[in-house]
Amino acid sequence: MANSPSARKRIRQAERRTAVNKARRSRIRTYLRKVxxxxxxxxxxxxxxALRAAQPEIxxxxxxxxxxKNTASRKVSRLSARVKALAAA
Incomplete structure (x- = not known):
């Protein structure tokens, strides 16, 4: 357990940041699932x-x-290639 005030503050900050990042990740996954x-x-x-909506979110x-950055670019690239193939077929 953290004893110093700065360490306690760091724990609080980390918890808040974790919750925010979890929400963001969930939101991105939802957009990916829709595509x-x-x-x-x-x-x-x-x-x-769906891809047009998902791309800025990613x-x-x-x-x-x-x-x-590379992970996001890879995901967008692969999805756009699949959408393009679907449109061509």
């Missing part, structure tokens, strides 16, 4: 709209420190 469901349904227009995760 996945749209792709699975076979609706190209719906998938495109990149916001990068600026907030929830995701690494």
């Amino acid at each position: 996945e469901e749209a792709i699975a349904s076979g609706d190209a227009a719906k998938a495109t709209d 990149m916001r995760g990068v600026t907030k420190g929830v995701l690494h």
Whole structure:
């Protein structure tokens, strides 16, 4: 258990930050799931709209420190490739 006031404050800050990051990560996963469901349904227009909504949310995760830049770029790239293939088919 932390004894110094600064260590106690650090614990409080970490708990708050963990809760915020958890909410952000959950929000990003929800957007990703919506894109996945749209792709699975076979609706190209719906998938495109879902990807357009998800992309800024994923990149916001990068600026907030929830995701690494390369991870976010990889996810967006793979999803966009799948949506593009769906639209072409």
